[in-house]
Amino acid sequence: MNLHQFRQILVTTVLLPLVLLLLLALVLGWQFQRTLREQRRIDHTDRVTALLNELERLVVDQETGLRGYQLTHDPTTLEPYQNAEGALHGTLDRLLYLVRDDPDQLARLRQIRDSHEHWMGFAGKALDNLRAGKMFGDTALDLNGGQLMATLRTRIGAMTQIEVGRRDEEVESTNSQVRTLMAVLLLSSIGTGIVLGIYTQRNMRKVSGAFGASLEEAHQRADELIESRQWLQTTLESVGDALIACNHQHRVELMNPVAQHLTGWTLEDAKGRRLETVFSTVDEETREPVKNLDTWAETKGPAATNHSLLIAKDGTEYLIDQSAAPIRDAKGEVAGVVLVFRDVTDLRRREEALMAHEKLAVAGRLSASIAHEIHNPLDSVANLHYLMANETDAALQQRYLAMAQQELNRTLQISRAMLGLYREPKAPVEVALRELLESVLLLLDRQLKDQSIAIDRRLGEGAAVQGFPGELRQVFTNLITNGAEASGRGGRVQVLVESSFPADGRPGALVTITDSGPGIQEAHQAKLFKPFFTTKGEQGTGLGLWVSRGIVEKHGGKIELINSTDPIFPGAAVRVYLPALGPAAALAGAGNYRAQQPLS
Amino acid sequence: MSRPVILCIDDEDLGLEIRKMVLEREGFSVLTAKDGVTGLSIFDTHEIDAVVVDYAMPGMDGGQVAAILRKRKPDIPILMLSAYVALPEEVMRVVSVSATKGDGAFTLVEKLKDLLQANAPEGRGGSR
Numbered sequence: 001m002n003l004h005q006f007r008q009i010l011v012t013t014v015l016l017p018l019v020l021l022l023l024l025a026l027v028l029g030w031q032f033q034r035t036l037r038e039q040r041r042i043d044h045t046d047r048v049t050a051l052l053n054e055l056e057r058l059v060v061d062q063e064t065g066l067r068g069y070q071l072t073h074d075p076t077t078l079e080p081y082q083n084a085e086g087a088l089h090g091t092l093d094r095l096l097y098l099v100r101d102d103p104d105q106l107a108r109l110r111q112i113r114d115s116h117e118h119w120m121g122f123a124g125k126a127l128d129n130l131r132a133g134k135m136f137g138d139t140a141l142d143l144n145g146g147q148l149m150a151t152l153r154t155r156i157g158a159m160t161q162i163e164v165g166r167r168d169e170e171v172e173s174t175n176s177q178v179r180t181l182m183a184v185l186l187l188s189s190i191g192t193g194i195v196l197g198i199y200t201q202r203n204m205r206k207v208s209g210a211f212g213a214s215l216e217e218a219h220q221r222a223d224e225l226i227e228s229r230q231w232l233q234t235t236l237e238s239v240g241d242a243l244i245a246c247n248h249q250h251r252v253e254l255m256n257p258v259a260q261h262l263t264g265w266t267l268e269d270a271k272g273r274r275l276e277t278v279f280s281t282v283d284e285e286t287r288e289p290v291k292n293l294d295t296w297a298e299t300k301g302p303a304a305t306n307h308s309l310l311i312a313k314d315g316t317e318y319l320i321d322q323s324a325a326p327i328r329d330a331k332g333e334v335a336g337v338v339l340v341f342r343d344v345t346d347l348r349r350r351e352e353a354l355m356a357h358e359k360l361a362v363a364g365r366l367s368a369s370i371a372h373e374i375h376n377p378l379d380s381v382a383n384l385h386y387l388m389a390n391e392t393d394a395a396l397q398q399r400y401l402a403m404a405q406q407e408l409n410r411t412l413q414i415s416r417a418m419l420g421l422y423r424e425p426k427a428p429v430e431v432a433l434r435e436l437l438e439s440v441l442l443l444l445d446r447q448l449k450d451q452s453i454a455i456d457r458r459l460g461e462g463a464a465v466q467g468f469p470g471e472l473r474q475v476f477t478n479l480i481t482n483g484a485e486a487s488g489r490g491g492r493v494q495v496l497v498e499s500s501f502p503a504d505g506r507p508g509a510l511v512t513i514t515d516s517g518p519g520i521q522e523a524h525q526a527k528l529f530k531p532f533f534t535t536k537g538e539q540g541t542g543l544g545l546w547v548s549r550g551i552v553e554k555h556g557g558k559i560e561l562i563n564s565t566d567p568i569f570p571g572a573a574v575r576v577y578l579p580a581l582g583p584a585a586a587l588a589g590a591g592n593y594r595a596q597q598p599l600s
Numbered sequence: 601m602s603r604p605v606i607l608c609i610d611d612e613d614l615g616l617e618i619r620k621m622v623l624e625r626e627g628f629s630v631l632t633a634k635d636g637v638t639g640l641s642i643f644d645t646h647e648i649d650a651v652v653v654d655y656a657m658p659g660m661d662g663g664q665v666a667a668i669l670r671k672r673k674p675d676i677p678i679l680m681l682s683a684y685v686a687l688p689e690e691v692m693r694v695v696s697v698s699a700t701k702g703d704g705a706f707t708l709v710e711k712l713k714d715l716l717q718a719n720a721p722e723g724r725g726g727s728r
Contacts, residue, residue: 372656372701375683376612379701383618386705387625407614449611449658 001210009203016199020192027188031181038174044098045167048105051095052160056153058084058091059116063149066123070130081123088116108159115152122148240342245327247336250275262320262343264313279339281308284319285583310341319345354531355550358543362474363421365481369446373414377407417443421470421477428466428582433497433509434459436469440476441495444484448493453484456494456569463499463509466582471551478544479513479574485536486517486571494569500577508557508579517571519563528561552576556585603629604716605647609639609665610654610681615701619652622705623712636660640668648676650715652708654701655682655691663691670694677715679708 065081068074092113099105122145129138236243242259246252252270255278260266263278270278281290290308310318322341329335384404391397417439437459441448448455483493493515500510520528527533529549534542545561552559557578564573579585606628610616613634620630631646633639635657643651651669655662666678680687680695687698697711 369656372683375701376615379681379683379703380612380615380618382702382704383615383622383708386622387618390625403614403618446656450656450661452658 009207013200013203017196024188024192027184031184035174035177038170038177042167042170045163045170048098049160049163051091052156052163055091056156058088059152066126105159112155115155119148119152242341244279244339245336246275248334252278262310262312262318280311284309318343319348354543355547358547359474362477366443370414370418372446374411377411380407420473424468424470428468431465431467431469431472433463433511434461436472437476437495437497440473440480444480448484451484452490453487454492456492458496460498463497465509465578465580467555475548475551478548483513483515487515492516492569506579506581506585508577511576512573514564514566514569514573515571516569519571520561555582603627604649605629607631607639607643607648607651609633609636611635611657626709636665639665643669650677650712652679652681655680655687666694677719679712679715
């Protein structure tokens with residue numbers, strides 16, 4: 001049963017009794033009208049009867065008055081006669097009026113009137129005789145008067161009798177009608193009751209059936225809802241990541257067990273509190289509070305932030321990766337924010353270990369050529385020492401000393417460059433990229449010579465950035481080694497350093513290292529910066545580019561690897577952009593989760 | 601015996617010059633070359649008694665140079681100089697003797713003299 005059918009049933013259930021009652025009322029009204037009409041007829045008959053009785057009384061009065069006068073000759077005795085005569089005409093007129101529609105009674109009344117007039121004619125003669133002094137009346141006349149009176153009274157009586165008979169009939173008719181009325185009333189009431197009863201019962205059955213079905217459906221829905229809630233609850237509890245959902249006022253509404261464990265807040269305590277109270281984060285480096293809520297609410301989709309330190313209720317600190325996404329209602333309005341984060345403290349430690357490992361691997365790869373670089377001047381110094389020991393010529397001695405100094409300087413230079421890979425200032429320092437690249441090339445000199453790699457140095461002056469020189473050395477050592485290895489024996493590598501003033505970015509430096517190798521295979525493109533990805537087999541750790549990107553991004557820069565279009569260096573080109581501000585730019589720019597824009 | 605002629609091949613300018621001075625003081629006649637190709641052409645055009653060659657060189661490395669020398673003149677004494685501690689096996693098989701850079705002039709001269717002495721009376725000797 002749908003809602004429309006239900007309404008129809010309700011309407012008919014209300015309307016049917018109304019219609020039946022109306023019909024009943026009409027029947028009753030009709031019967032009532034009939035009864036009233038009968039009552040009026042009875043009244044009419046009663047009035048006619050009353051007037052006829054009045055008429056008879058008046059006639060009797062007249063006769064009595066006349067007899068009295070005849071006997072006493074006292075004119076006062078004639079008063080009733082005279083009074084009755086006046087009233088009699090009025091009564092007759094009224095009777096005539098009342099029976100005007102009844103020809104039978106009208107005829108009778110006219111006969112009565114005629115009889116009365118006859119009698120009056122007699123009465124007039126009798127009075128004339130009396131007034132003329134005839135003390136005893138004419139007997140014949142009296143007899144005639146008596147007969148007239150008898151006729152008159154008989155006629156009045158007959159008419160009265162007819163009226164009385166009629167009244168009885170009318171009363172009988174009225175009574176019968178009332179009985180009929182009662183019967184009709186009773187029967188129609190019973191009928192209406194039965195009809196209503198049956199109809200209502202039928203509809204009630206329908207409605208209750210539908211109601212039962214609805215109720216069952218509602219129960220089923222409720223069960224489903226409970227089930228889906230439990231499912232969601234179980235899902236949230238099973239998720240390995242921490243999850244906090246808050247409303248549009250950034251007040252906590254939901255936390256899963258992982259989130260409760262990491263923040264140290266139970267859901268009961270946290271519910272309704274502001275998110276930043278429960279989820280207190282600071283930047284890993286600066287320890288400035290991270291205020292990202294508004295940014296999250298504005299973002300269209302999920303946004304990820306790294307390098308945050310979560311401070312739990314008990315002060316424990318966790319390194320976390322987090323992502324947040326706005327919750328939108330049906331109208332697309334922001335209804336809240338859902339925050340997903342995970343403890344990456346161990347992961348970060350492992351990453352740090354990997355980075356340290358890669359740093360050592362770079363140094364290890366360099367050590368052979370560095371040993372060579374150091375042994376060469378040492379060999380010269382040892383030879384010079386041998387020469388000087390047996391030399392007496394002061395001029396020659398001076399010359400040997402100068403040569404020894406020259407070779408020592410070279411050793412120092414190399415050992416400084418080598419140490420530069422390890423020694424790192426605590427805060428970023430000004431790094432002149434030309435000098436940095438030169439020292440990197442010095443360390444790589446032997447290796448590059450061994451591989452007969454021709455280096456095209458285009459080291460522009462003045463390009464300088466804030467940064468950590470050791471880390472940057474590691475990056476460029478890596479990239480130049482990669483370029484040389486890709487180019488193969490007799491290959492070419494171009495190292496280009498230039499100041500960069502991107503139109504849409506911050507000023508800085510751009511270092512491009514292009515090789516003459518085969519370029520990057522499309523299948524490798526996506527994996528290049530992933531840890532443990534290598535095309536060098538046993539020779540590579542697969543960490544070089546991954547670590548390089550980490551260092552470049554720490555410096556607020558970007559690194560990309562594309563295929564070169566230069567015909568002389570047709571291989572891969574690595575472009576490293578470093579902002580002059582260095583790591584400060586990375587922090588200030590909130591660029592941690594900004595999309596990687598192409599460098600050019 | 602006239603002064604033995606030694607061919608020194610090394611890409612290190614200063615080191616080569618100093619090595620020449622040491623060997624000349626010890627009574628050798630020294631020819632120098634800065635790379636393998638130059639060294640081989642000098643070897644072809646001059647009477648050379650022994651060769652001192654550096655292992656790590658751009659282009660042709662010391663091992664390759666030694667192999668060619670051995671083919672051209674199987675009994676020529678070859679002293680391989682290296683800054684690396686360990687040289688590849690096949691290189692060690694080709695050369696007569698090896699020395700590590702930084703061992704000092706005395707070691708170099710001793711080894712060279714031993715080589716020439718072993719080579720002089722009964723042709724190529726194995727004083728390795």
